[in-house]
Amino acid sequence: MDFLELAKQRCTTRGFTGGIIGKSHLDRILSAGRVAPSACNMQPQRIIVVQQSDNILKIQKAYRTFGSQCVLIVCQDKRNALVRPFDGKCSGDLDIGIICDHMMLAARELNIGSVMVGLFDPEIIRKDFNIPEYIEPTALLLLGYPDKGFLSADRHITERKTLSDTVMYESYNEQSQVAFKDFQ
Structure with missing residues (x-):
């Protein structure tokens, strides 16, 4: 598929059928995140794949899941962060955005919908998933099959x-x- 066409077909999905994403598709999505560029190739991403229903309920305390049965908690390791010396801007948020974008495009190519969420309570996620202080929950990536198709x-x-x-x-x-x- 032509890249611009794929980019145009990717859309935010806020309603999922509840269908399970197969391992080969999930591995392909995660692999797209793995090969995404990051500042100085630091690869700060730490991704927790959440698929068990009791853990989905934990995520729902921090943000809605819209029926998704696969949520990626995309975190960044702050221990070796690349910080711009001129103003203290950390590259980690940019890196996580790029990584999530790669995974969302890979998902769309597989006819899997996605929504990247930054507006969630990170302390709930940190506590319920035993995330250490040096790992920052940065985004939730909800994946699944759209209940109303794609835009x-x-x-x-x-x-x-x-x-x-x-x-x-x-x-x-x-x-x-x-x-x-x-x-x-």
């Missing part, structure tokens, strides 16, 4: 900002964006 890839035509709304060349200049829109 149309054509939705980007109306639901996404145009390139001229989000891209500038050579420097930040909102005026050039306004001027560019006037000529469209």
Whole structure:
């Protein structure tokens, strides 16, 4: 499949059938995360695969699971974090985002839906899954088969900002964006 077409077909899924993801498909999704780039190849990801119903219930204390029977707790190891010396920005959040994106695209290629969640209570996750302090729960990746199918890839035509709304060349200049829109 063409990459841009795959990217357009990936969509957030907030309703799953409850079907079980087979091991070969799960391994393929996890492998896509494994080969994702990370800053200086630090590979900070530590992923807890949650599929047992009692553990799904633990996750539901921190965030909704929308019927998913497979949740990946995507954490970052903070012990050897790459920190930008100029302002103290840690690369770990970016790395985890890239890793999750790779896994979401791999899932979509397999007709598996996904939603990446950052708005969850990390302390509940940390406590209920025995996660040490130096490991930071960063994202939940809910996986499963969509109960209402996938959204149309054509939705980007109306639901996404145009390139001229989000891209500038050579420097930040909102005026050039306004001027560019006037000529469209």
